Amino acid sequence: TPKIYHSSLPPTPIDPSSVFTHLWGVSPANPGLVGSYPGHLKAYIDAETGTTLTRAQVRDLALRVGWALTSSNDLGARRGEVVMIFSPNSLSWPVVLFGSVAAGLRCTLANSAYTPKELKFQYEDSGARLVFVAEELVHVVFEMFRQLGVPEHEARRRVVVLANGLEWVGGPSATRADAAKGLRTLADLVRAGGKLDHEERFDGDQANETVYLCYSSGVCTTHFNINAAQEILRPPFPKLYPGKDLMLGMLPFYHIYGTSALILLMGLTEYSITIGMVELLHFPILCGIPVVIMPRFDPVKFCAYIDQYMITTILIVPPILLVLASHPAVDNYDMSSLKTLISGAAPLGSGLVDQVTKRLRFRRNRKDDVVISQGISYCDLHLLFVADLVIIGYGLTETSPSTHFLPVSDAVRKVGSIGILLPNLEARLVVDVGAEANEGEPGELWIRGPTVMKGYLNNAAATKDSITPDGWFKTGDIATRDSEGFYYVVDRKKELIKYKALKRHLVAPAELEGLLLNHPDVADAAVIGVYSESRATELPRAYVVHAHPERLKIQADKVAFQQDVLKWTHERVARHKFLRGGVVAIDIIPKSASGKILRRELREKAKVELKR
Structure with a gap:
């Protein structure tokens, strides 16, 4: 008989609706609210120009884009079709992403560093047709279409350019690159003249339809209702206050860590979400705070924007902490607004954390300390450093992502633990097929619950190897569990x-x-x-x-x-x-x-x- 462990936390109710409805929905009973917050609150800010979109503007623009995508004879997108986004971070990203979701489309998010050959694989594998592409990457997309044998006139019909100019939202204009001239732009969609009366609805069981197709190491995961992933994590996440906190978004939105910031803050997506998209485009919105968008990491601009916008919270990766530990720019700007750094995707040593904490503390005029949240990723393991405490969480892309979190109250007593199992989830520790680990013994961590992916897109063999017929996902991580229900990850099974x-x-x-x-x-x-x-x-x-x-x-x-x-x-x-x-x-x-x-x-x- 399998030894199944359950969460000690009470089950969390899950909103059975779409990502768009969950984050940007409106109600006649509260006409001034978008989602759960006033529509006039800032949602996204372009770091370089200061151009700002409010929550109400994002909803309005998304519905306009959704109308253009589905009503144009030329585009003619239909519910369930796939569009690709191929661009560095920009103010256009959330408008395109949520406009597509409002139209009932699925989005596949491509690495902006891809070559035409790499992009070609994802385009074909995901079944995409339309491509939203940054102005500077147009040549990559057209070379991809050439390799696919798509005639140029047809390729031009499938492309929507995300131009560098922001005049379509009241920002500064920019000279159009030659390669992008004559092509349809996002501004054209916004100005097409129409607007959806409401978003495509995905209620009840339809909320489990896949909406994001995100790739990692050449494979794509497909997920159930991402509302579940957001709701079971919200209680332990560091508190964010509308009107006070701001998040800096420079991690790539095409990655689950960056998307989470986009989505975690907003709260609704599907399994294939990458961290960048989930935690930068969604989660801040869910919490009612704005994201200041950087196209990519630059150490000097990174420090300058923290100073300029009084950033309080940042999602980072360990290499950025190395910059904070040694780069001279840290001494040239006021970093005192920083409260929380959340690092994910790779291991983070305590020595580096101590070094950064001490340097930032030295630069502060306040008595409170910086919170450094660390992600040690055997897959995607998240550790949270609070002053001198270490609070840990754990998860993978395949689990949308978090499955465990260490309560602050147990951070010292259970140092090194990834915490307890989150609500609505079950776990097993498997030694061999049919054999379970005893208490305190290591075994492969298996997870079952509403946040576990449906499977790998177009890869039935990989899905079969990873998910059992009764729904258990094999994480590939070796872990132990103590008598109080706290888990400890040893390492990746394949890397031992x-x-x-x-x-x-x-x-x-x-x-x-x-x-x-x-x-x-x-x-x-x-x-x-x-x-x-x-x-x-x-x-x-x-x-x-x-x-x-x-x-x-x-x-x-x-x-x-x-x-x-x-x-x-x-x-x-x-x-x-x-x-x-x-x-x-x-x-x-x-x-x-x-x-x-x-x-x-x-x-x-x-x-x-x-x-x-």
Whole structure:
């Protein structure tokens, strides 16, 4: 009999409606409200120009775009069809996203750094037809269509340009790029003359229809009603106050971490949401606070905008914390408004957190401390640092995303735990097929509940491997559970290093990385397993970045640094965790845009190095 664990928290009621209705809905009983807040409140602000959209304006513009998409003879989009958004962050993003959702369309969000070949895969796999594209990326889209064999006249019909000018919302104009001239623009849709009377309704069971198709590592997840994902997380999230708090949005909206900021704050999407979209485009709106939009991260502008707009809350990734720890721009601007930093997508060492906290505290005139919320991602694990407390949460894209959260009251007593299971969810810890882990023993964490994805788009095999017939999602993370119901993640199942092939000798890379980041001369670290033919086993191998690279002037300095790190580590771990695969000093740890370590690149690098 499966050992099924239930949440100790009471079930949370879920709003059975669409993303648009949940975030931007209006009621005759409260005509001045959009969602749950006054329509005149700011929703999105363009960081560079200060151009602002209120909640009422976003709803109005979205309904106009929805009308143009569905009523134009040329566009003729129909409920359930897929549109693609291919653009860096901009004020156009929420208008296009929610305009499409209001029209009953599905959105697939493409990485703005994609090549034509990469974009072609997502366009075909998602079944998209129309493409909303940033002005500077038009040439990529037309090359994609050329590779697909789409005639130019037809390609032009499928494109809507997100121009750099903001005159369509009262902002400054900009000269149109040659490649975008003569093409339909978002401004044309807004000015088409019509407007939907109301959004397409998705009530009851229809609220479970997929609305966002987001890709990660070449696969796309499809989800149920994302309202569930937002509502079960809202109670433990740091309190945000309308009229007082502002969030800075520079993480890419095409990523679930960025979208969450767009959506978490707003509260309704479907499973395929990426963090960027969910937490930057939605969640702030759900909480009634505005998002100041940056197209991309720039350290000087990042600090300047915090000062200019008095930003209180920011979603970040670990590389940005490295900037906050050392970049001189931090000393040139007033950062005292900052209250909360929420870091996700990759591991974050306590040493770096302490360094940033101390630097920001030194720059403050207030007595209260900065809250640093950390995301340690074995998949997408979120840790929250509150002053000197560590509050942790856990989740994955496939679980929309959060499944666990550590209450503030238990942050010290249960340090290192990912917390308790969120409402409406069930969990198991599975050792092998048909075998369950005993209390305190490690097992693969399985999750079941309304926030678990439907499956991977167009990939039945991957879905079958990940979700059991009775609805259990296999997270791939190894965890334990104590007698009080608190969970602890050990590492990714696939990333555990099997020293001497013994279960008791499994080595967690994340554990060693966290330790290495406490070394006074280590700025960043990554650990992989390398196979030794002579020893017939995997060995832990560390790649480290020196905190002061200028000190490594000659090869002898590098060798001495590597030996020091090796000796320092071996004094602090059990023998089976020794870095027998070696320590290598490098200039930078390869990471994805969201801050995840690209271990495959390091494994390839190690193969070359070990052949010498």
